[in-house]
Amino acid sequence: MGLYEEPILRFAGDRGLLVELGDEIAPQINKEVRILNLLIQRSNIQGVVETIPTYRSILVYYDPLEIDVKELCLIIKKLALQKQEIDLTEPKLVEIPVCYGGELGPDIEFVAQYHNLAVEDVIRLHSEPLYQIYMMGFTPGFPFLGGLPEILETPRLPTPRLQVPAGSVGIAARQTGIYPITSPGGWNLIGRTPIRLFFPEREEPFLYRPGDLIKFRPISLEEFRDIHAREYGDSDP
Amino acid sequence: MQGNTEIPILKVLDPGPMTTVQDLGRIGYQALGVPVSGALDQISAMLANWLVGNWAGEALLEATFMGPKLEAMEDLWISVTGARAIITLNGREIEGSQPIRVKPGDILWIKRALKGLRVYVAVRGGIAVPRVMGSYCTYVQARLGGIQGRALIKGDTLMAKQNNKDWAGPKEMYFPYDLVSDFEPELTLRAIPGPQDYHFRNSIELFYSSTFKVSSKADRMGYRLEGPLIPKDLDAPQSIISEPSMPGSIQVPPDGNPIILLVEQTVGGYSKIATLIWQDVSRIAQARPGDEVRFERIELTKAHHLYKETWKRLNDLRERLGAPSHRPR
Numbered sequence: 012m013g014l015y016e017e018p019i020l021r022f023a024g025d026r027g028l029l030v031e032l033g034d035e036i037a038p039q040i041n042k043e044v045r046i047l048n049l050l051i052q053r054s055n056i057q058g059v060v061e062t063i064p065t066y067r068s069i070l071v072y073y074d075p076l077e078i079d080v081k082e083l084c085l086i087i088k089k090l091a092l093q094k095q096e097i098d099l100t101e102p103k104l105v106e107i108p109v110c111y112g113g114e115l116g117p118d119i120e121f122v123a124q125y126h127n128l129a130v131e132d133v134i135r136l137h138s139e140p141l142y143q144i145y146m147m148g149f150t151p152g153f154p155f156l157g158g159l160p161e162i163l164e165t166p167r168l169p170t171p172r173l174q175v176p177a178g179s180v181g182i183a184a185r186q187t188g189i190y191p192i193t194s195p196g197g198w199n200l201i202g203r204t205p206i207r208l209f210f211p212e213r214e215e216p217f218l219y220r221p222g223d224l225i226k227f228r229p230i231s232l233e234e235f236r237d238i239h240a241r242e243y244g245d246s247d248p
Numbered sequence: 249m250q251g252n253t254e255i256p257i258l259k260v261l262d263p264g265p266m267t268t269v270q271d272l273g274r275i276g277y278q279a280l281g282v283p284v285s286g287a288l289d290q291i292s293a294m295l296a297n298w299l300v301g302n303w304a305g306e307a308l309l310e311a312t313f314m315g316p317k318l319e320a321m322e323d324l325w326i327s328v329t330g331a332r333a334i335i336t337l338n339g340r341e342i343e344g345s346q347p348i349r350v351k352p353g354d355i356l357w358i359k360r361a362l363k364g365l366r367v368y369v370a371v372r373g374g375i376a377v378p379r380v381m382g383s384y385c386t387y388v389q390a391r392l393g394g395i396q397g398r399a400l401i402k403g404d405t406l407m408a409k410q411n412n413k414d415w416a417g418p419k420e421m422y423f424p425y426d427l428v429s430d431f432e433p434e435l436t437l438r439a440i441p442g443p444q445d446y447h448f449r450n451s452i453e454l455f456y457s458s459t460f461k462v463s464s465k466a467d468r469m470g471y472r473l474e475g476p477l478i479p480k481d482l483d484a485p486q487s488i489i490s491e492p493s494m495p496g497s498i499q500v501p502p503d504g505n506p507i508i509l510l511v512e513q514t515v516g517g518y519s520k521i522a523t524l525i526w527q528d529v530s531r532i533a534q535a536r537p538g539d540e541v542r543f544e545r546i547e548l549t550k551a552h553h554l555y556k557e558t559w560k561r562l563n564d565l566r567e568r569l570g571a572p573s574h575r576p577r
Contacts (some may be wrong), residue, residue: 021443024523025551027494029443036489048279063278063492065515070492075552076559147281148490148515151390155490192390211380211392217280 014040018047018091020084025075026060030087031068036185038157040067041145045099045222050090056083064221065146066155102143103223107189109138109180110235111202118199122165122182136160137180137201138227142187144219152191152209152217156225159187171197178204180227189225191217205230205239254376257324258406261355262317269375269394270310273511274383283512284495285387288468288533289366290526292330292428294562296370298571299327299347299423301415305575306374307384309400311367313536315358316400318369320350322408325372325415328356331364331534332431345423347372364431364534372415376407387512419570427561429531433539437528438546438554439498444519447484448500454478455521456545460506464537470509471532473541477504480519490517496524496532498543508532525551527558 014033021029032047033040048064051071058078063070073083111134112119123130142156149155159182167183172195175181179190181198190196191208208218219225230238270293273286287293287310294304302308309316315333320326328335328344335342336357342348344367350356358367377384377394386394395404429435445452460475478500480486486502493499497509499518508524509516510533524532525546535541546554566573 022440022523022548023443023492023494023520024440024496025525025548025555027492027523029491034489061276061278063514065491066489068489068491070494072494075555080548080552146490146515147279148492149281151277151280151282151387151392153281194389209390211390216277216282216381221279 013037014043017088020087022080023070026072028071028073028080028083028087029068030071033067036066036145036157038143041143041157042099044069046097047091049099050093050097051087054086054090056086058083065148099222103219104141104226105219105223106226106228107180107204108206108230108234108238109202109204109227110230110232111137113232115203115232115235116180116201118168118181119201122163122199122201125165126162128162133163133201134229136163137182137187138229142225144221144223144225146221147217150190150192150194154188154219154225156187159185161185163187165199167197168199171195175200176203178206178208180204203235205235205242207242254407254409255322256405257320257322257371257408259319259321260316260400260402260404260406261319262357263400263402263404264311264314264316264358266312267316267400268310268386268388269307269377269384270386271307271384272305274381274385274387274393277381278492278514281514282381282390282392283387283514285393285468285511286383286385287368288510289330289368289429289530291530291562292366293368295345295423295428295565296327296329296368298566298569299329299345299418300325300370300372301418301569301571302370302372302374303572303575304566306370307377308368308370308375311358311369313365314360315367315369317355317357318406320352320354320356321405322352324350324408325417326350326356327370328358328367329370329428330367331361333361333367334359345425346421347417364429365536366534371406371408373408373410376409389512420568422565422568424561424565427558427565429534431534433536434542435531435535435539436542436544437532438525438551439522439528439543440525440546440548440551441522442520443523444488445521447480447519448478448521450481451478452521455506456543458542460541462535462537462539462541463505466535466537468510469512470507471535473506473508475505478506478521479504484519487517488519490515493520494523496526496529498522498524526555
């Protein structure tokens with residue numbers, strides 16, 4: 012089916028409207044999501060509190076005291092018709108240095124074996140593409156990236172780890188992503204970035220937003236240590 | 249008037265198992281994966297603040313089951329709401345749900361919740377913590393907000409933004425017991441079908457007619473329930489493309505045990521059979537492991553009617569207590 016002709020609106024409780032634009036993970040559907048999200052935000056609709064764009068849907072939080080849900084549905088359907096008329100701004104390209112393998116990427120051997128590849132091939136294949144951030148979630152700043160080469164598609168771990176260190180880069184199914192904070196996680200860890208991704212005190216708390224592009228740059232363990240020391244002071248990774 | 253100079257007001261003698269600084273949540277960052285967090289029982293949190301003349305979103309404490317033991321360092325007005333708890337002031341038992349005047353050296357102890365799980369402690373003028381991403385609330389997993397992003401520990405000193413000891417007390421004393429949870433161990437929760445109720449056509453009647461038990465896996469992220477398994481329809485997908493969830497979303501993983509999602513979650517990949525109405529998110533958050541839960545189907549129009557009615561009563565109450573409607577200044 013792919014992209015729907017018009018969005019399907021579903022009720023998510025008494026304060027949420029789920030706007031569904033398609034039924035698969037695809038660049039075009041995600042682009043439509045970001046366009047419609049931008050249109051909703053620019054419209055400054057009285058009573059709309061917050062919007063959360065994801066792969067193929069947007070959750071619109073509203074205050075029922077300020078807007079009638081029927082009216083909100085009409086406004087969103089109208090905006091969806093206009094969506095071809097705007098262009099998104101150029102996405103930002105963010106380069107993320109990654110030290111692949113070893114202790115920092117304990118599952119890279121498994122990923123390589125799983126696909127009958129050398130570890131170097133996994134590194135090359137993973138660091139070549141320009142990935143687009145389809146959505147952020149799971150933990151603060153966790154980017155779900157689209158564009159992983161099909162040959163690297165790897166099932167998630169049978170049992171999630173209780174603690175995945177901040178900065179870890181992982182693969183699960185056709186997705187790749189970065190753990191910005193230490194958290195549990197079930198993705199195959201292939202490397203780690205030494206840079207800080209989360210700055211709660213800044214106006215822009217993360218280095219990237221949904222829609223931005225990510226490029227991984229392989230670095231040595233030495234470089235990892237240097238950058239890490241610079242980013243975090245001298246504390247251990 | 250001392251202006252905005254922060255002053256120490258409370259010393260933490262015993263933090264209790266999990267006491268954090270909360271407010272009504274971190275709004276506007278869920279698109280970046282930052283959960284809303286905030287007080288789980290929003291109604292009790294607002295009432296605690298209003299009782300001491302604060303606006304609803306002031307920083308206050310949320311305690312879990314056993315509360316903190318606090319020593320006052322100033323003349324203060326304090327209120328305690330939420331779970332029915334044994335509260336003592338200098339060893340003498342006192343009633344909650346009212347403004348309490350304390351003097352330097354007084355010891356306020358929320359000994360233990362008798363009914364319900366979460367206790368709110370508000371201080372006139374609010375607890376002074378930095379605003380991080382627009383909110384005071386603590387999100388422990390990301391070490392965000394509150395006191396250094398963590399739960400209270402013994403020896404912490406809580407600060408106030410300003411001392412409001414000259415406050416005359418509430419305009420009129422009144423507490424709407426019927427607006428807060430009744431804290432009974434059997435709860436009927438009102439739920440609006442969707443967004444993926446169509447994945448459960450064959451089990452939806454079972455869902456609304458069964459009694460579930462709150463499991464021990466119950467925290468600020470969500471409450472896992474146990475009871476009859478709610479199977480998905482055979483033609484429904486195992487999981488859905490990850491999409492946003494909200495406090496009160498009832499997701500059903502492939503194992504068939506529903507999970508009521510709460511405030512520390514932004515996205516998920518399981519179908520959601522229904523969503524609790526706003527008022528009942530506050531009520532489930534007061535339930536304890538072992539409590540029994542049933543769901544009552546409610547249509548959106550009816551839910552919005554109830555929402556408006558509840559807010560009208562909350563606003564009337566706020567006015568009667570003389571609390572401001574918005575963040576001051």
